[in-house]
Amino acid sequence: MKAVDAVIAATLAHYQAGRLAAAEAGCQAVLEQAPDHAAILQLLGLLLLQRGQAAAASAVLERSVDARPAHLATRMLAGQAARAAGDGARALAHFDLAVLAAPAQAAGHFHRGNVLFSLGRAQDAALAFRQATECDPASADCHLNLGLVLLELDAREAAEAALERATSLAPGLEPAWFNLGV
Numbered sequence: 001m002k003a004v005d006a007v008i009a010a011t012l013a014h015y016q017a018g019r020l021a022a023a024e025a026g027c028q029a030v031l032e033q034a035p036d037h038a039a040i041l042q043l044l045g046l047l048l049l050q051r052g053q054a055a056a057a058s059a060v061l062e063r064s065v066d067a068r069p070a071h072l073a074t075r076m077l078a079g080q081a082a083r084a085a086g087d088g089a090r091a092l093a094h095f096d097l098a099v100l101a102a103p104a105q106a107a108g109h110f111h112r113g114n115v116l117f118s119l120g121r122a123q124d125a126a127l128a129f130r131q132a133t134e135c136d137p138a139s140a141d142c143h144l145n146l147g148l149v150l151l152e153l154d155a156r157e158a159a160e161a162a163l164e165r166a167t168s169l170a171p172g173l174e175p176a177w178f179n180l181g182v
């Protein structure tokens with residue numbers, strides 16, 4: 001196992017130094033010895049996602065989630081990969097579980113809202129973005145997305161309030177200004 005530990009250390013060093021091809025080769029070498037190594041599966045999934053290989057990343061991250069289903073960061077990354085691969089239902093399932101595991105973390109609600117909106121479920125997306133803004137009132141992106149969904153729902157006053165909050169938090173946030181009509 002010491003040989004695998006050395007490869008893992010080298011793989012992480014390659015990744016941190018930006019040598020992604022070497023990091024990917026290291027991941028593959030570790031997985032030959034330990035095919036269910038959850039952390040290496042997660043790293044490989046992240047590498048594939050960074051390279052734009054969303055479907056492959058999603059498949060690898062599903063294996064990582066299977067190996068450690070309670071690991072929130074892996075679950076969130078698996079949801080992002082599934083969404084990037086065009087599997088909104090699978091992404092939503094991951095974000096639903098992430099929200100159940102960590103209801104006070106805005107990121108799960110935020111990503112859940114994005115998926116819900118892309119699936120045409122604007123009411124549910126608005127609720128998710130409201131929850132995200134409650135978890136992280138200082139997130140301009142959460143307020144922006146809430147405002148955009150509220151515009152879609154024709155809730156103009158509430159949308160304007162959310163967009164104004166977004167611009168107060170991030171004055172350079174152009175989409176918020178644009179949707180305010182400024």
